[in-house]
Amino acid sequence: MSVFTPLARPELEAFLAPYGLGRLVDFQGIAAGSENTNFFISLEQGEYVLTLIERGPSADLPFFIQLLDVLHDAGLPVPYAIPTGTGEALRSLAGKPALLQPRLAGKHISSAHAEHCRQVGELLAHIHLATREAPLPRKSDRGLEWMLEQGPLQAEHLAAPSAALLRAVLGEVRALHTAIRALPQANLHADMFRDNVLFDGNHLAGVIDFYNACSGPMLYDLAIALNDWCSHPDGSLDTARAQALLGAYAAQRPFSPSEVELWPAMLRIACLRFWLSRLIAAESFAGQEVLIHDPAEFERRLAQRQQVALHLPVAL
CATH class of the missing domain: 3.30.200.20 (Phosphorylase Kinase; domain 1)
Incomplete structure (x- = not known):
C-alpha cells in the first residue's frame, strides 16, 4: 500500500x-x-x-x-x-x-474506448484555455533539463539496445529544446493518465492529482495524455482512439504550424519523461511496499513512436 x-x-x-x-x-x-x-x-x-x-x-x-x-x-x-x-x-x-x-464522483477505467478519449481531449483543451491567457508560473521538476540530466545516468545501466533508444531521444531533446520552449503555453496537468481521470458511467466526472502541474507547452500535455489513453499493450497507437482525442481537443483549440511540426518528437519526449521517472522510482523504492509502475511500458511506447503516422488535425 x-x-x-x-x-x-x-x-x-x-x-x-x-x-x-x-x-x-x-x-x-x-x-x-x-x-x-x-x-x-x-x-x-x-x-x-x-x-x-x-x-x-x-x-x-x-x-x-x-x-x-x-x-x-x-x-x-x-x-x-x-x-x-x-x-x-x-x-x-x-x-x-x-x-x-x-471526493469527486466516478471511478477510474482500465480499458478506454473512443468516447472516453473524446471527453479527455475536450477536457484537456478546456484546462488549457482556462489558463493560456495568464498561466500561473511553475517550472516542472521533471522537465527538459531534468531529462537531459537524468537520461545519461540511466542509460549507463541499460542494455545496449535500450540505451541506444534512450540516447536517441535525448538527442532530439537537445536539438529541439529552443523550439519546444517557443510553443504555445498554458498550465498543464502533466500526468493525465487513466488513473487520474474519473468516469461516472460514460460521463467524465473529474480529473485529479495535479501535483505534477506546471506551466509549459500545451502540446506536451496533449502528448502525455494521448500516449496513455490511446496505446495498445505493445505500445503502438490505437488510431480510432487517438483521432477521437485529438479531434475533440482541436475543436476547442486549433493547433499552430509549429505544433504540427513538432508533434512526432513531442510524443517521443513524453514517453521519455515517464520511462525515466519509472526507472528512477523502481531503483529508489526497490523492496518497499510502494506501487511501482513498469518502466518497460514506456520503453515499448517510445520504440513504437520512432515512426509516427498520426498527424494533428488542421482546420481548413
Missing part, C-alpha cells in the same frame, strides 16, 4: 475538527498513489480526500491551490482545497503539508 505516512484516528480527528464538517465516520488509505499519501475520509457532511504531500518543495503548494481554484471557478470538474473555518487551505499533519479536498 502506498501510504507513506500512517495516521491514527485521534490525530486525524483533531486535524479535521477545524473544518466544521461533522464527526469522522471512517477513513481508509488509498493504495493507488505512488508519490503522496492519500486517504478517503468520510465525515458526517460528505466524502473527502486527504492528501499528505510526500515529495516536492512545500513552496509549490500555493501554486497548486491557486491553479485548482482557477479551474474550479471555470466550471471544470477538479478537486480544490477546502479551507477551515478560519480560512486555512494549506495545513500540516504528521509533519507533512496536508490538503483536504472534496
Whole structure:
C-alpha cells in the first residue's frame, strides 16, 4: 500500500475538527498513489480526500491551490482545497503539508474506448484555455533539463539496445529544446493518465492529482495524455482512439504550424519523461511496499513512436 505516512484516528480527528464538517465516520488509505499519501475520509457532511504531500518543495503548494481554484471557478470538474473555518487551505499533519479536498464522483477505467478519449481531449483543451491567457508560473521538476540530466545516468545501466533508444531521444531533446520552449503555453496537468481521470458511467466526472502541474507547452500535455489513453499493450497507437482525442481537443483549440511540426518528437519526449521517472522510482523504492509502475511500458511506447503516422488535425 502506498501510504507513506500512517495516521491514527485521534490525530486525524483533531486535524479535521477545524473544518466544521461533522464527526469522522471512517477513513481508509488509498493504495493507488505512488508519490503522496492519500486517504478517503468520510465525515458526517460528505466524502473527502486527504492528501499528505510526500515529495516536492512545500513552496509549490500555493501554486497548486491557486491553479485548482482557477479551474474550479471555470466550471471544470477538479478537486480544490477546502479551507477551515478560519480560512486555512494549506495545513500540516504528521509533519507533512496536508490538503483536504472534496471526493469527486466516478471511478477510474482500465480499458478506454473512443468516447472516453473524446471527453479527455475536450477536457484537456478546456484546462488549457482556462489558463493560456495568464498561466500561473511553475517550472516542472521533471522537465527538459531534468531529462537531459537524468537520461545519461540511466542509460549507463541499460542494455545496449535500450540505451541506444534512450540516447536517441535525448538527442532530439537537445536539438529541439529552443523550439519546444517557443510553443504555445498554458498550465498543464502533466500526468493525465487513466488513473487520474474519473468516469461516472460514460460521463467524465473529474480529473485529479495535479501535483505534477506546471506551466509549459500545451502540446506536451496533449502528448502525455494521448500516449496513455490511446496505446495498445505493445505500445503502438490505437488510431480510432487517438483521432477521437485529438479531434475533440482541436475543436476547442486549433493547433499552430509549429505544433504540427513538432508533434512526432513531442510524443517521443513524453514517453521519455515517464520511462525515466519509472526507472528512477523502481531503483529508489526497490523492496518497499510502494506501487511501482513498469518502466518497460514506456520503453515499448517510445520504440513504437520512432515512426509516427498520426498527424494533428488542421482546420481548413
